[in-house]
Amino acid sequence: MTVAVALGCVTATPHTAASAASATRTASTASEPSPAAALSLGAAANFAVLAGTTVTGTGATVVTGEVGVSPGSTTAGFPPGVVAGAVYLDDPVAEQAQDDLTAAYDSAVGRPGTASLRPQLGGTTVTPGVYNSVSGSFQISGDLTLDAQGDPNALFVFRAPALATAPASVVRLANGAQACNVIWQVGGSATLGAGSRFTGSVLALTSITAARGATVNGRLLARAGNVNLDAATVTRSACATLPQRRTVTKLGAFCDPKSPGNLALVATVTSEGSVPPVGPVEFFANGVRQDQFPTDATGHAKLIVSRIPPRTHEFVAAFSGTNRLEPSTSPVLKVVVGPEGICPAPPASPATAGSGAPGDKAGSNAKHNRSTITWPPARRAFKGKNRERGRHHHARPGHHRRSR
Structure with missing residues (x-):
């Protein structure tokens, strides 16, 4: 099938609510589970990006997973941004996801803490647990390593009033840690630095910003505010992926x-x-x-x-x-x-397209419009050090005989 490349702007249209979305929304209750108990995101787990007001993409933003907005109903920047998944705008599916996000947020807040950490997490290695910041926002400059110590179900929960990662910072997984088990509960807003590589699901009370070129293995879920993506890549993580x-x-x-x-x-x-x-x-x-x-x-x-x-x-x-x-x-x-243009037709014969002599427009275009790539990719005609076309690559009878 051949299609023309679409160039015009399009308006995101809400998808029909899935039959699984109940008209009466339900949310799990947070009853102070143990620190190690799994934290369920409910319907919000299906989303890579979820916002309360709007989702905005700038440039070559790519989102793999569902995108939702509720109670707001708008997205902007898609296209040129790409969403490889369904988009839900202020419909029962997005509303259910927001309800379940609230329940997950409350569950993260209500868990007993394991320990308190210094605000700067960069340059450290952290084992499973529920962590508070001793003072102010969590920050990541350089590398943060999350060590599951061989347990693929190990849970990491970080709680702070705000989160900020420096440009080019990295959150690494080690010894079986999974991105789906990393939770960042943020009481305000979160900002991910340009070119940073972030891991985990951000549960923010207000807004989330991913600066230019940031990469997220997890989710960006904002309850009340917006999610801003600047040429960022967000890929929804999944647990227990064999x-x-x-x-x-x-x-x-x-x-x-x-x-x-x-x-x-x-x-x-x-x-x-x-x-x-x-x-x-x-x-x-x-x-x-x-x-x-x-x-x-x-x-x-x-x-x-x-x-x-x-x-x-x-x-x-x-x-x-x-x-x-x-x-x-x-x-x-x-x-x-x-x-x-690209991939032009092969040059026509001189009988129908002119002589092709210098100065002839048809001949000039034919010369410069030849494509340089083909499908399937051409294989090299010769291998080894001798690749010159037209050179002999076979023995010639008598070529090495001595003259008598």
Whole structure:
């Protein structure tokens, strides 16, 4: 199937409420569980980003997982931002998620504390527990390591009035720790620094900001305020993901010689286990969903796009997952299209397109418009040190005989 790259703005439309969302919303009660007890997010666990007023994306923001807003009803910046998941705006699904977020927030607040930590967490290693800040906000400069000590169910809960991570800071997982078991309960707002790599679910009373290029393995859940994403990547974490269930999606762009003038987007999905990665792949161009195709037996899915105007285009492929494989999203693939277009048709013969002599417009365009990439990628004709075309690579009879 061939589609034209969408360039116009679109308005997010609320999805129909799932049948599982009850008209009468229920929330679990927080009854001071033990520090080590699992903390349930309820319906909020399905969301990568949840806000009370609005979700705003800037630039090449990519969210893998559901996005919701309640009681607000707006999102902005999508596109060009990409959401590989459903969007719920002030409907029963988003409302239920907010109710369950409130219950989880209260549960985190009500747990007995394990210890108090200094506000600066960077440069430290923390074992499982429920931690308060001895004074003020938690801060992370450099690396923070969360050591589960071999227990994949180990729970980490950090409680503070605010959270701020420095640019390029990192929250690392060690010895079986899982991002789904890391909770940041924030009594005010949280700010993640530019280029930082953050792990865990932020449960903020007001707002959350992810500065330019920040990466989040977890969730950004704001009760009353907004969530601002500046070219950030947010991937919803999932617990107890077996290695054989994990998938990786990559995206390539190729000129297809069978379809001159069109660009072939080829998604490649791989998994660590024996289950073939056969399932649906969604393609996005400049933040707009184009189409969905299943992968073949080798994990490839292909979409042809045409009529690509000059500019820098951003493409993303998202594997939706199956009941046996986890979803995954490719990094943003940028393709620059100049005024001459991309993947032009091969030059016509001189009999129909001019002589091709210097100064001839048709000949000049044909010379400079030839594509430099093809699908499938061409293999090298020769291997080893001798790669010059036209050179002999075989023995010639008598070539090494001595003259008599």
